[in-house]
Amino acid sequence: MADQPFIARGFHSRRAAAPPGRLPPGQYETRDFPVLSAGPTPRTPLESWDFTIRGADGGQSSVRWSWDELQALPRETPTVDIHCVTKWSKFDTRWEGVSVDTLLDAALTAGVADGAFVLAFCDGGYTTNLPRADVTGGKAWVAFGYDGAPLAPEHGGPARLLVPHLYFWKSAKWVRGLQLLPSDEPGFWEQLGYHDRGDPWREQRYQGDP
Amino acid sequence: MSEAVVERVAAATPGPPRLEWQVATVVSVQQETPRARTLVLDVPQWPGHRAGQHVDVRLVAEDGYQAQRSYSIASAPAERTVALTVERLDDGEVSPYLCGVLQPADGVEVRGPIGGYFVWEVAQGGPLLLVAGGSGIVPLMAMLRHHARADVSARAAVPVRLLYSARTLDDVIYRAELEKLADPPQVEVVLTLTRDAPPAWSGYRRRVDRAMLEAVSWPSSAAPHVYVCGPTSLVESVATLLVDLGHEASRVRTERFGPTA
């Protein structure tokens, strides 16, 4: 595939260059925190909120945390760069949440059937699929704090998945759990033409991208 | 999500071809408002699109620097050329180039069409409620143009209302075309002007609020398909109000253009 760039006559950068190696191809740095979602922002009261990991046995085995139980787990405060498929990137975002390792370890210890893939499910019906390896090994969190405050509903509060090494649609807002799966199943945007994995450094935006 | 749309996309998924970058040629440009311009593009290998989809535009400078942004398609699926309408943000990087520097016969790199959720087809039926803020009218205009081209019976089966929030009357994109659609009424068009209105203006003069939505939209019992597009603040508040008014969240589809507009 000859991806020979075409020079846009008379176009020049109007931005200060980002630090080298920090901006994936085709992205630009923003200082705002833009919002992107397919529908209205759902609002679930914390009393009825829970987080569930369902096993790869079709969900017959599962574990569930209430809001308070999740809050009682060990927390981490990752500072990470995030990259949205709509082209903006934001550097040094500060989050607070529970590592997915902590949750999965507890689930597997409790006998939940393991699987090589996960499908994150959310209030509002949104889903996104990830290889298990992309949410383990210190790479993913269930985040409920942003920049020192509770995560705002339009940014996915009360809790969202945070998987900063992939495009941000994988960091599912309003997350309510993970379904372990024996094989990959496409999620919401992945069924609508977006890339199955979404690595920003390989510019995996849409289906068919390398 | 439900809808035949999803099934069709899913059925087409095995081994999809890459969406390649293509050099489109600017066929014509048209100033829509003091700040918005339409670019009509000839895209050599255009696979066709659905109303509501967008393209990515890539600009590469001599020194290799590149910028990419998304722009909604304004033209109806049946048209042979692809129209984009871009609002100029003075301190922006890409929109001033598209609104000023680019001229007819110039090339510009695009790839698409992209997006399979914020789309509407006559076959989905109605009623259809469209709510736009600023340049958020663009993908909704593709839906209106698609509707206008449907045969009479299909069109009659789908009543359409548009609520469009703009700063001033001069900022209303596609104003002449919207006036034509409204008289004789194919589409009910309601404008609200948030900054400045002419002295004789009898329409709304404020941001979209609950009372305005209640007055303009169908009741939730009529189960309209709703599409909301514009700056994040408008989309957030309109979508939340519609759900409060009883509309099913799954029938309210949103597209957010960013913090400004």
Ligand SMILES: Cc1cc2nc3c(=O)[nH]c(=O)nc-3n(C[C@H](O)[C@H](O)[C@H](O)COP(=O)(O)OP(=O)(O)OC[C@H]3O[C@@H](n4cnc5c(N)ncnc54)[C@H](O)[C@@H]3O)c2cc1C
């Ligand atoms: C799906 C989709 C469809 C869209 N469709 C349309 C459409 O049909 N028409 C349309 O006009 N737009 C559309 N947009 C918006 C469009 O993609 C661009 O965001 C818009 O044109 C602004 O791009 P820009 O390069 O001119 O501005 P940018 O350079 O991206 O700047 C945007 C704003 O950010 C601020 N800014 C500039 N530099 C910085 C900086 N270094 N740090 C922080 N802030 C900064 C500026 O104040 C400016 O107002 C769409 C967006 C999406 C996601």
